[in-house]
Amino acid sequence: MKLLVCIKQVPDLESRFKPNTEGSWFNEADLAWRMNEYDEYAVEQAVQLREQLGDSAELTVLSIGPDRVVEAIKKTLAMGADNAVHIQDPAAATKDPWQIASIIAAYAKDKGFDLIFTGMQSQDRGSAQVGVTIAELLGYSCATTLVGFAFDNGTVTAKRELEGGIKGVVKLKTPALVTCQLGLNIPRYPTLPNIMKAKRKEITALAVADLLTVEPLARTASFHSPAKKGGGIVLEGDVDNLVDQLIGILKDKTAVLR
Amino acid sequence: MKTLLVGEYREGTLLDSTYELFGFAAQLGADTAMLLVGSDGQLPAYGGTLYLADAAVCGEYNPDLHKKLVLEAVQKENPDYIVFVHSSYGWDLAPRVAAALKAAQVSEVIAITPGGFEVGCCNAKMRRTVKPSSAKAVLTIQAGAFPVLKPGGTPQVQRLAAEGSAALEFIGYEPAEPKDVDLGRAEVIVTAGRGVGKKDNVAVIAALAKAMGGELGASRPVVDAEWVSHSHQVGTTGQTVSPKLYVACGVSGAIQHLAGMKKSDFIIAINKDRDAPIGEVADVLVVADVMQFVPKLTAKLAS
Ligand SMILES: Cc1cc2nc3c(=O)[nH]c(=O)nc-3n(C[C@H](O)[C@H](O)[C@H](O)COP(=O)(O)OP(=O)(O)OC[C@H]3O[C@@H](n4cnc5c(N)ncnc54)[C@H](O)[C@@H]3O)c2cc1C
Ligand SMILES: Nc1ncnc2c1ncn2[C@@H]1O[C@H](COP(=O)(O)O)[C@@H](O)[C@H]1O
Numbered sequence: 001m002k003l004l005v006c007i008k009q010v011p012d013l014e015s016r017f018k019p020n021t022e023g024s025w026f027n028e029a030d031l032a033w034r035m036n037e038y039d040e041y042a043v044e045q046a047v048q049l050r051e052q053l054g055d056s057a058e059l060t061v062l063s064i065g066p067d068r069v070v071e072a073i074k075k076t077l078a079m080g081a082d083n084a085v086h087i088q089d090p091a092a093a094t095k096d097p098w099q100i101a102s103i104i105a106a107y108a109k110d111k112g113f114d115l116i117f118t119g120m121q122s123q124d125r126g127s128a129q130v131g132v133t134i135a136e137l138l139g140y141s142c143a144t145t146l147v148g149f150a151f152d153n154g155t156v157t158a159k160r161e162l163e164g165g166i167k168g169v170v171k172l173k174t175p176a177l178v179t180c181q182l183g184l185n186i187p188r189y190p191t192l193p194n195i196m197k198a199k200r201k202e203i204t205a206l207a208v209a210d211l212l213t214v215e216p217l218a219r220t221a222s223f224h225s226p227a228k229k230g231g232g233i234v235l236e237g238d239v240d241n242l243v244d245q246l247i248g249i250l251k252d253k254t255a256v257l258r
Numbered sequence: 259m260k261t262l263l264v265g266e267y268r269e270g271t272l273l274d275s276t277y278e279l280f281g282f283a284a285q286l287g288a289d290t291a292m293l294l295v296g297s298d299g300q301l302p303a304y305g306g307t308l309y310l311a312d313a314a315v316c317g318e319y320n321p322d323l324h325k326k327l328v329l330e331a332v333q334k335e336n337p338d339y340i341v342f343v344h345s346s347y348g349w350d351l352a353p354r355v356a357a358a359l360k361a362a363q364v365s366e367v368i369a370i371t372p373g374g375f376e377v378g379c380c381n382a383k384m385r386r387t388v389k390p391s392s393a394k395a396v397l398t399i400q401a402g403a404f405p406v407l408k409p410g411g412t413p414q415v416q417r418l419a420a421e422g423s424a425a426l427e428f429i430g431y432e433p434a435e436p437k438d439v440d441l442g443r444a445e446v447i448v449t450a451g452r453g454v455g456k457k458d459n460v461a462v463i464a465a466l467a468k469a470m471g472g473e474l475g476a477s478r479p480v481v482d483a484e485w486v487s488h489s490h491q492v493g494t495t496g497q498t499v500s501p502k503l504y505v506a507c508g509v510s511g512a513i514q515h516l517a518g519m520k521k522s523d524f525i526i527a528i529n530k531d532r533d534a535p536i537g538e539v540a541d542v543l544v545v546a547d548v549m550q551f552v553p554k555l556t557a558k559l560a561s
Pocket of ligand 1: 455478492493508530
């Protein structure tokens with residue numbers, strides 16, 4: 001069985017974001033990068049399935065982006081993926097979800113993947129589109145927002161998370177694509193021996209130009225901070241001082257301290 | 259300008275979020291038609307055209323079939339925009355429709371601006387204005403971002419019959435986990451977010467909750483990592499609360515969390531990031547490290 005998991009590298013979201021010179025996305029200088037949180041769950045689920053299936057299965061990881069994404073790819077190899085594809089694209093951030101999905105579908109279309117895993121959304125772009133669009137382009141059945149996954153005999157039993165904590169249970173036959181939600185599993189930390197083993201695993205580099213054939217369907221006209229609203233107070237400075245200030249406010253504004 | 263709104267129906271009931279679609283269309287100043295996979299007993303209070311397919315026949319969740327139905331209505335109406343709520347139904351179905359139409363999709367729209375549609379990004383810290391370049395576009399709107407609007411009236415129903423097999427089989431619903439803590443009654447809630455750092459530190463937040471005579475709340479990552487049980491989770495997939503005082507410790511303020519607590523009377527946030535989106539709803543944002551600040555606050559309150 002052939003498995004594919006798609007991962008995106010995103011900036012540390014506690015960073016300060018400033019617009020780039022075109023005002024279309026953030027300036028990437030000085031940011032720290034890591035794997036999209038949702039994709040960690042996708043990788044973990046794919047690795048668990050790879051373990052369940054044994055050596056008859058092969059798990060490939062794919063990421064589109066500049067050279068830095070190789071760091072995130074290496075982590076997935078240390079988590080247990082067999083090999084990886086890096087689609088080299090320094091301008092990935094300026095592509096719309098339709099183009100990203102089209103590139104992945106162009107790569108995957110003649111590879112015969114039985115099951116594809118993606119995150120439900122990326123934390124920086126947050127479109128929740130790429131996974132479903134890949135499935136549509138490949139003609140795969142697709143279920144989104146998984147908080148439960150089981151595979152048996154060519155059939156996936158998936159639990160979709162709905163509003164209010166209700167779940168919807170669905171069954172789908174391979175070839176299929178699933179998008180993974182937070183809490184689907186507990187993603188593992190790579191161990192040192194596995195990090196060493198991962199160094200021998202193959203990462204194939206492909207040029208994006210060979211896979212991209214479509215124009216964008218949407219354009220980012222501007223990237224900016226939210227308009228500041230609400231007259232909230234911001235307290236900063238020495239911690240002891242902050243404690244006293246906050247207690248003063250609690251006394252004045254709330255009934256908590258009588 | 260014309261919109262095709264796609265309503266939502268679950269477990270035999272028309273969902274209230276459907277009326278936010280009318281609120282959005284009104285702000286856009288657009289004509290509307292609606293498509294609903296629902297039932298005759300649960301028609302929206304709206305006097306326009308309603309393309310109705312029977313959920314008892316088509317299934318409440320059957321994306322392949324629902325996609326076909328939306329496309330059929332699109333063919334009849336020729337709308338500029340096809341609009342969904344950004345929900346487990348909308349974000350699942352919208353990209354399928356967009357791909358079939360080769361139309362742009364703009365996800366989780368929070369406002370309409372002259373330059374395009376405003377959406378959040380970078381975990382709600384930043385905004386983008388997105389402009390579709392295709393003739394038609396598919397939109398999903400953020401739950402709660404647009405006003406609820408009940409146009410009133412009785413729809414002119416046009417029935418759609420669905421045919422075709424589905425690649426996906428819907429088995430059924432599983433109820434939410436029972437809650438052993440009712441946060442809805444608490445007057446004070448002190449919430450631990452991922453910023454508390456590790457499981458052991460949750461005790462520090464619980465101690466503040468106790469000192470304030472309140473309950474412990476938790477953000478989702480804290481629950482997913484099994485630091486705190488699910489019954490303490492606040493947010494769209496946890497509990498919705500509105501205590502007199504809400505103290506968010508190391509919580510960034512993602513939309514799904516805010517949806518569960520922003521109606522609290524007074525909100526205090528403790529966060530080391532001055533730009534964290536929780537600041538948009540907080541009455542007081544204390545810029546500090548939770549592990550330095552909270553123990554001192556608890557000690558002072560206890561003395
Ligand atoms: C469909 C869906 C449903 C969801 N439902 C929910 C839900 O019901 N409830 C929910 O909470 N989330 C929900 N989420 C997840 C949500 O999107 C966020 O991922 C989550 O709320 C983030 O939790 P957090 O703020 O604790 O963590 P983070 O976003 O990681 O934020 C941590 C914060 O702590 C601060 N911090 C870090 N260290 C310190 C320190 N030492 N001192 C002070 N501050 C510090 C950081 O600056 C940051 O702001 C849902 C997501 C989806 C897609
Ligand atoms: N550049 C990329 N490379 C590989 N996979 C991606 C990329 N961008 C998005 N994805 C996948 O698509 C999912 C949804 O992303 P998005 O539509 O941007 O919210 C992510 O969780 C990833 O699994």
